[in-house]
Amino acid sequence: MAKITKRDQDYSQWYVDLVTRAEMADYAPVKGCMVIRPWGYAIWERMQRALDDMFKATGHENAYFPLLIPESFLKKEAEHVEGFAPECAVVTHGGGKKLEEPLVIRPTSETIIWAMYKKWIQSWRDLPLLYNQWANVLRWEMRTRLFLRTTEFLWQEGHTAHATAKEAQEEAERMLGVYRTFAEDWMAMPVLSGAKTDAEKFAGAVTTYTIEGLMQDGRALQAGTSHYLGQNFAKAFDVQFQNREGENQYVYATSWGVSSRLVGALVMTHADDAGLVLPPKLAPLEVVIVPILKADADNSAILTAATRLAEPLEDRVRIKVDDRDNVSPGWKFNEWELKGVPVRIEIGPKDLEKGQAVVVRRDTGEKTPVDQGQVAVHVQDLLAAIQPALLEKARRRLEAGCRSVDSFDDLKATLEADGGFVFAPWCGEAECEARVQEETKATIRCIPDDAEPCEACAVCGKGPATRVPFAKAY
Amino acid sequence: MAKITKRDQDYSQWYVDLVTRAEMADYAPVKGCMVIRPWGYAIWERMQRALDDMFKATGHENAYFPLLIPESFLKKEAEHVEGFAPECAVVTHGGGKKLEEPLVIRPTSETIIWAMYKKWIQSWRDLPLLYNQWANVLRWEMRTRLFLRTTEFLWQEGHTAHATAKEAQEEAERMLGVYRTFAEDWMAMPVLSGAKTDAEKFAGAVTTYTIEGLMQDGRALQAGTSHYLGQNFAKAFDVQFQNREGENQYVYATSWGVSSRLVGALVMTHADDAGLVLPPKLAPLEVVIVPILKADADNSAILTAATRLAEPLEDRVRIKVDDRDNVSPGWKFNEWELKGVPVRIEIGPKDLEKGQAVVVRRDTGEKTPVDQGQVAVHVQDLLAAIQPALLEKARRRLEAGCRSVDSFDDLKATLEADGGFVFAPWCGEAECEARVQEETKATIRCIPDDAEPCEACAVCGKGPATRVPFAKAY
Numbered sequence: 004m005a006k007i008t009k010r011d012q013d014y015s016q017w018y019v020d021l022v023t024r025a026e027m028a029d030y031a032p033v034k035g036c037m038v039i040r041p042w043g044y045a046i047w048e049r050m051q052r053a054l055d056d057m058f059k060a061t062g063h064e065n066a067y068f069p070l071l072i073p074e075s076f077l078k079k080e081a082e083h084v085e086g087f088a089p090e091c092a093v094v095t096h097g098g099g100k101k102l103e104e105p106l107v108i109r110p111t112s113e114t115i116i117w118a119m120y121k122k123w124i125q126s127w128r129d130l131p132l133l134y135n136q137w138a139n140v141l142r143w144e145m146r147t148r149l150f151l152r153t154t155e156f157l158w159q160e161g162h163t164a165h166a167t168a169k170e171a172q173e174e175a176e177r178m179l180g181v182y183r184t185f186a187e188d189w190m191a192m193p194v195l196s197g198a199k200t201d202a203e204k205f206a207g208a209v210t211t212y213t214i215e216g217l218m219q220d221g222r223a224l225q226a227g228t229s230h231y232l233g234q235n236f237a238k239a240f241d242v243q244f245q246n247r248e249g250e251n252q253y254v255y256a257t258s259w260g261v262s263s264r265l266v267g268a269l270v271m272t273h274a275d276d277a278g279l280v281l282p283p284k285l286a287p288l289e290v291v292i293v294p295i296l297k298a299d300a301d302n303s304a305i306l307t308a309a310t311r312l313a314e315p316l317e318d319r320v321r322i323k324v325d326d327r328d329n330v331s332p333g334w335k336f337n338e339w340e341l342k343g344v345p346v347r348i349e350i351g352p353k354d355l356e357k358g359q360a361v362v363v364r365r366d367t368g369e370k371t372p373v374d375q376g377q378v379a380v381h382v383q384d385l386l387a388a389i390q391p392a393l394l395e396k397a398r399r400r401l402e403a404g405c406r407s408v409d410s411f412d413d414l415k416a417t418l419e420a421d422g423g424f425v426f427a428p429w430c431g432e433a434e435c436e437a438r439v440q441e442e443t444k445a446t447i448r449c450i451p452d453d454a455e456p457c458e459a460c461a462v463c464g465k466g467p468a469t470r471v472p473f474a475k476a477y
Numbered sequence: 478m479a480k481i482t483k484r485d486q487d488y489s490q491w492y493v494d495l496v497t498r499a500e501m502a503d504y505a506p507v508k509g510c511m512v513i514r515p516w517g518y519a520i521w522e523r524m525q526r527a528l529d530d531m532f533k534a535t536g537h538e539n540a541y542f543p544l545l546i547p548e549s550f551l552k553k554e555a556e557h558v559e560g561f562a563p564e565c566a567v568v569t570h571g572g573g574k575k576l577e578e579p580l581v582i583r584p585t586s587e588t589i590i591w592a593m594y595k596k597w598i599q600s601w602r603d604l605p606l607l608y609n610q611w612a613n614v615l616r617w618e619m620r621t622r623l624f625l626r627t628t629e630f631l632w633q634e635g636h637t638a639h640a641t642a643k644e645a646q647e648e649a650e651r652m653l654g655v656y657r658t659f660a661e662d663w664m665a666m667p668v669l670s671g672a673k674t675d676a677e678k679f680a681g682a683v684t685t686y687t688i689e690g691l692m693q694d695g696r697a698l699q700a701g702t703s704h705y706l707g708q709n710f711a712k713a714f715d716v717q718f719q720n721r722e723g724e725n726q727y728v729y730a731t732s733w734g735v736s737s738r739l740v741g742a743l744v745m746t747h748a749d750d751a752g753l754v755l756p757p758k759l760a761p762l763e764v765v766i767v768p769i770l771k772a773d774a775d776n777s778a779i780l781t782a783a784t785r786l787a788e789p790l791e792d793r794v795r796i797k798v799d800d801r802d803n804v805s806p807g808w809k810f811n812e813w814e815l816k817g818v819p820v821r822i823e824i825g826p827k828d829l830e831k832g833q834a835v836v837v838r839r840d841t842g843e844k845t846p847v848d849q850g851q852v853a854v855h856v857q858d859l860l861a862a863i864q865p866a867l868l869e870k871a872r873r874r875l876e877a878g879c880r881s882v883d884s885f886d887d888l889k890a891t892l893e894a895d896g897g898f899v900f901a902p903w904c905g906e907a908e909c910e911a912r913v914q915e916e917t918k919a920t921i922r923c924i925p926d927d928a929e930p931c932e933a934c935a936v937c938g939k940g941p942a943t944r945v946p947f948a949k950a951y
Contacts, residue, residue, distance in 0.1 A: 031543045032550075032592050033580060041538035041608065048539060064515035065522060069505045070544075070582075070613055070629050071566070076506075092545070093570040094582070097628075098617030099563050106507060108544075108568070108582075118506050128803060134515065139544055139613065143572030154571075155544050329602060 007341070009276045014220040019149065021270060025279050025341045028149045035147040035154030039263065042342060043150070045287035047157065047263050051137065053189050053284070054159065054261065057181050063133045063161060068115050070139075071106040076114040080239040083113065086206020090142040092154075108141040113207060113232070113258055116162045117240040124164060124254060126245050131174070132164040150267030151224075151477050158262035164254045166246060168233065171255035175231040178259040179212040182227035190265065191282040191393035192216050192272045193401045194226060195424065195472060197449035202433055205258075209233035215448045215472075217404045218271035221422020223448050223474035226268050229259035267477075272397055273366070279343025280366050282393050283386040290322040290382055291339045295332045295351030308375070309350055312360060315379040320386060340365060345389050346382055366393060407470065411439075411461045414473060418443045422475065428468035430460035438462055445473040481815070483750045488694040493623065495744060499753050499815045502623045509621040509628030513737065516816060517624070519761035521631065521737050525611065527663050527758070528633065528735065531655050537607045537635060542589050544613075545580040550588040554713040557587065560680020564616040566628075582615040587681060587706070587732055590636045591714040598638060598728060600719050605648075606638040624741030625698075625951050632736035638728045640720065642707065645729035649705040652733040653686040656701035664739065665756040665867035666690050666746045667875045668700060669898065669946060671923035676907055679732075683707035689922045689946075691878045692745035695896020697922050697948035700742050703733035741951075746871055747840070753817025754840050756867050757860040764796040764856055765818045769806045769825030782849070783824055786834060789853040794860060814839060819863050820856055840867060881944065885913075885935045888947060892917045896949060902942035904934035912936055919947040 007020035022028050027043030030036075039047065055065070071094060078084045091107040109115065116134070123129060141155045161178060165171040179196060186192045194214040198204075204211035208230035216224045237243070237253040246252050273280040283289050294309040296302040309324050316322050325335050332349070339347055347363040354360050359372045362381060366389055373381045404423030408414050414427045429435060429447065439462060440446055454469040461468075481494035496502050501517030504510075513521065529539070545568060552558045565581040583589065590608070597603060615629045635652060639645040653670060660666045668688040672678075678685035682704035690698045708727040711717070717725045747754040757763050768783040770776040783798050790796050799809050806823070813821055821837040828834050833846045836855060840863055847855045878897030882888050888901045903909060903921065913936060914920055928943040935942075 029593065029596065031589070033543050033545050033547060033589075036543040036545065038543065038593055039541040041540050044539050044541055047541075065518050066515050067513040067518055067521075067631065069507050069510040069512065070615065071507050071510065073507060089573050091571075092568045092580075094566045095569045096567040096579075097565075098619070105570075106566075115505070115507075119503065119512055122503065141544065145572070157541065 007276070007278065010219065017276070018267075018270065021274060021278055021341070022149045022267075025343070027266065027270075027279075030149070033154075035144050037149050037153045037155075039157070042287065043266055046266050046269065046281070046285055049285045049287065050189070050265055051159070054181075054185055055137075057185060058135050058159075058161065061177060061181060063135045063163075065136060066134045067136055067138070068112050068119065070109055072109055072112075072115045074105045074107055076118060077107060079114065080207050080235055082235075083207035083239075087111065087142075090144070092141050092143060109138070110140055110142045111258075111260075112136065112138070112140075112160055113162065113236050114240070117236040117242060117256070120164055120254070121240050121242045124242055124244050127166050127247050130164055130166045130244060130254065131170065133161075133174075134163065135159055135161040148267070148477075150270075151264050156262050156264065158260050160258060160260040163257045164237075164242070165256070166244065166252075166254070168255050171233075171257050172231050175210070175212060175229045175257040175259065178257070179214065179227070179229040182214050182229065182259075182261060185261075186214055186216065186226055187394060189282065189284050190269055190272065191390060191397055192226070192268060193394065193398045195449055195451060197451040197454070199228075199449060200433075200436055200447050202436055203446060205230045207232060207235055209235065213449050215474075215476075216268050216272060217401045217423060217474075218268070218477065219400070220271070221404060221475075223424065223476040224264075224268050224271070225448070225476065226265060227259070227261040230257060232256035232258060273393055274343065277337075278341030280393070281343035281345055283345045283390050286343065286345050287321065288323055288344050289320045289386055290316065290346045290348060291344045292322070292324045292348045292350065293332055293335045293339070294324065294326060295349060295354075296326075296328060297352075304355060305350060305352065308355055312348060312350065312375060312378050316382060319383060346385055348378065348382070364389065366396075405472070409457075409461060414439065414461050415443055418445050418473065418475065424448065424472035424474045426470045426472050427461040428457035428459060429471045430463055430465050430468045432460070432463065435460055435462035439473060443473070443475070445475050447471050448474050448476065481750070481752065484693065491750070492741075492744065495748060495752055495815070496623045496741075499817070501740065501744075501753075504623070507628075509618050511623050511627045511629075513631070516761065517740055520740055520743065520755070520759055523759045523761065524663070524739055525633075528655075528659055529611075531659060532609050532633075532635065535651060535655060537609045537637075539610060540608045541610055541612070542586050542593065544583055546583055546586075546589045548579045548581055550592060551581060553588065554681045554709055556709075557681035557713075561585065561616075564618070566615050566617060583612070584614055584616045585732075585734075586610065586612070586614075586634055587636065587710050588714075591710040591716060591730070594638055594728070595714050595716045598716055598718050601640050601721050604638055604640045604718060604728065605644065607635075607648075608637065609633055609635040622741070622951075624744075625738050630736050630738065632734050634732060634734040637731045638711075638716070639730070640718065640726075640728070642729050645707075645731050646705050649684070649686060649703045649731040649733065652731070653688065653701070653703040656688050656703065656733075656735060659735075660688055660690065660700055661868060663756070663758050664743055664746065665864060665871055666700070666742060667868065667872045669923055669925060671925040671928070673702075673923060674907075674910055674921050676910055677920060679704045681706060681709055683709065687923050689948075689950075690742050690746060691875045691897060691948075692742070692951065693874070694745070695878060695949075697898065697946075697950040698738075698742050698745070699922070699950065700739060701733070701735040704731060706730035706732060747867055748817065751811075752815030754867070755817035755819055757819045757864050760817065760819050761795065762797055762816075762818050763794045763860055764790065764820045764822065765813045766796070766798045766822045766824065767806055767809045767813070768798065768800060769823060769828075770800075770802060771826075778829060779824060779826065782829055786822060786824065786849060786852050790856060793857060820859055822852065822856070838863065840870075879946070883931075883935060888913065888935050889917055892919050892947065892949065898922065898946035898948045900944045900946050901935040902931035902933060903945045904937055904939050904942045906934070906937065909934055909936035913947060917947070917949075919949050921945050922948050922950065
């Protein structure tokens with residue numbers, strides 16, 4: 004098994020090597036599209052299950068809305084069409100005939116959903132509507148990368164309708180909190196969070212909230228967004244309700260989403276030069292047992308011992324005995340390292356003599372001989388320890404990647420030299436934000452809730468300003 | 478709450494009334510498309526979970542392939558393109574430009590998947606590939622019906638690759654068995670099963686196997702199909718592997734799928750004039766408790782009793798206390814009957830005095846006063862009894878709906894008078910099959926494994942023949 008490119012040689016190539024060679028994804032024959040292979044999909048399934056449980060625990064229900072949206076719907080919200088129309092795939096023919104009105108493949112579903120909400124919402128009794136859908140969406144992309152940016156991607160999109168601005172605002176913030184918790188507790192990925200600037204917000208939103216991770220190469224990655232939409236879509240689709248006082252009023256809205264790009268974020272948060280490193284909670288397999296088999300020998304005692312080690316763990320962890328006889332133990336070690344399985348157990352003839360097995364941690368490489376009778380307990384403790392250890396390691400990297408500067412020169416120099424999140428004072432003007440982007444390619448990733456007040460903008464020197472994180476981003 | 482149309486007045490209108498008023502689905506503003514609302518989607522989610530577990534237990538893994546397929550791919554398998562091209566939606570523009578090659582939205586994914594299998598399969602070691610995907614597909618339909626036939630629908634499609642014809646054949650039959658088990662054990666829907674005739678098989682298959690349910694109006698419904706594809710797609714996409722003897726050979730294939738139309742099949746198997754009747758295993762809610770609240774009275778004792786009844790059941794069944802104070806108890810009874818919740822518990826002031834609650838079965842309407850302390854046990858036993866009772870009732874209806882005739886005149890008369898599956902001798906000729914369809918609109922639903930040999934075809938009088946079920950179908 005040939006090695007993948009090393010990170011310090013070419014981070015971008017390392018990523019592609021890893022994702023393709025670990026059989027997480029492959030390029031599709033359609034430009035910009037990907038195939039998610041079983042190993043990558045199993046990670047996404049675990050993410051889906053965890054998120055779906057969290058959405059349901061916060062009162063949301065799943066529904067499914069059509070893939071195809073009449074082109075005219077997109078045009079009803081002025082900012083929305085400007086943002087999304089250029090990215091759409093357009094269906095012009097169906098059933099062998101030219102369509103009267105072209106249909107776009109959903110780039111996001113606000114418009115079709117609000118067209119339906121108009122049918123379903125009449126009174127305050129119908130509110131709130133707390134719906135989510137798991138779906139594929141399509142945005143025509145020029146430069147694509149497996150998982151991170153593809154023309155078609157998988158995601159979930161929540162779309163809620165509320166009687167008051169306050170409720171909708173709270174909902175948008177609550178779901179950002181759910182994403183933040185998911186990122187930390189499941190992905191072991193610490194994030195910055197806050198509102199987007201007007202230049203960076205969702206097309207059609209009043210406010211966009213975001214969580215932002217820091218990848219190993221110093222670039223930021225937007226990992227989830229939650230939008231307070233105000234009455235923009237309710238007005239565009241004329242969705243009014245009768246309030247408790249009998250007055251007609253436009254409905255308030257939110258939408259929020261995370262996508263299969265989270266799988267890419269997971270790779271670039273934990274993986275190393277040997278391959279993927281998976282947090283146990285999201286690993287399709289938590290433990291693999293590799294019996295050290297010899298060619299042309301009687302391996303039955305080893306295979307029996309391997310099976311006995313697995314038995315007490317089978318109901319508790321996702322485990323498998325890799326008993327293939329057509330590849331060597333070393334080949335298997337490399338393969339499971341590449342695929343990021345958190346714990347490997349090796350058992351060979353010498354271990355058998357000593358009544359032990361060797362437990363190997365994927366994240367640190369640490370090898371520990373363990374009495375066979377203690378393996379089950381040891382492995383469960385280890386898995387419980389690996390999850391927070393990965394978060395802690397990623398948190399230290401995030402903290403080390405956050406730097407603070409006051410001048411534009413320092414901002415440029417630090418972005419150039421170190422990457423990461425460079426916090427600098429900003430006056431709030433779009434012009435200053437644009438100038439930084441022109442000269443450094445870095446954008447303001449979010450305005451943190453607790454942003455420090457400063458006297459002078461790093462770009463124009465005017466005040467008041469607040470300290471916000473700039474970064475180059477995926 | 479207005480009543481829905483009765484079945485004997487207009488079965489078709491009853492179905493639409495039920496599906497829309499129970500908030501299972503609604504018409505989308507795009508022709509032929511539907512919106513699956515939370516109640517309908519929750520049923521589909523339960524179906525998905527059960528099927529997915531069964532697929533994984535039989536060794537399958539999930540993956541995800543692109544929505545868009547180059548038009549040229551579809552043309553590579555001659556029968557396949559003939560069957561599907563006329564039903565396709567075609568994307569001609571993307572990202573503001575006309576595409577060099579039009580892309581079709583997948584009507585099914587054999588072609589894109591076999592284009593990928595060519596990259597992944599080289600040796601016998603790579604086989605079998607046992608993949609499934611959960612996805613949306615699109616087939617341009619002229620006449621649509623909520624859940625049963627819509628332009629876009631949700632489904633799963635298994636696509637497997639094997640080294641031998643025998644293995645692939647066994648896989649196709651195994652998955653038909655999975656569908657049959659799912660239909661009976663989860664949906665409480667007994668089915669006929671067998672191979673399709675050549676006229677009715679999947680475009681590109683060697684053999685199509687099917688399960689066929691009988692709806693309450695005497696029409697058959699194809700509920701799941703499993704195809705043995707032979708080497709048709711391997712040849713079309715040049716997918717060869719080196720076998721153990723070092724020779725190159727084309728791969729053998731299967732594909733198999735069930736869709737969200739199963740939700741419609743569930744409705745037409747069990748529902749009645751009051752609404753949906755759900756088998757407990759697929760019910761989003763198994764039990765609803767309706768406290769009999771009085772306007773302008775102190776209802777706290779009743780609400781407390783209702784909550785206490787729910788508590789011991791909460792970890793065991795999907796249960797909810799309907800404590801809304803803006804609709805009457807009678808309104809709630811109707812609503813939960815319409816939505817098909819298997820068991821309702823009523824508790825009012827008189828029940829409180831007697832220390833009892835009234836347990837009501839949705840399928841039979843039977844009401845039983847039960848001591849409050851016995852409610853938890855009683856309800857669990859009842860749920861366990863309802864599931865097989867529904868299957869048994871449906872089985873009796875299926876058996877009563879199977880009739881046997883020998884002549885073409887009797888076939889026509891019985892189809893006209895009674896509907897259902899009418900078993901008649903058929904010689905195997907496509908001409909005779911076509912003639913029956915022309916004159917009666919009925920088709921051969923399947924050729925059962927144990928089809929009875931007969932001497933003379935009901936149509937042409939020639940022999941040998943076998944007795945096969947004709948029916949009008951959805």
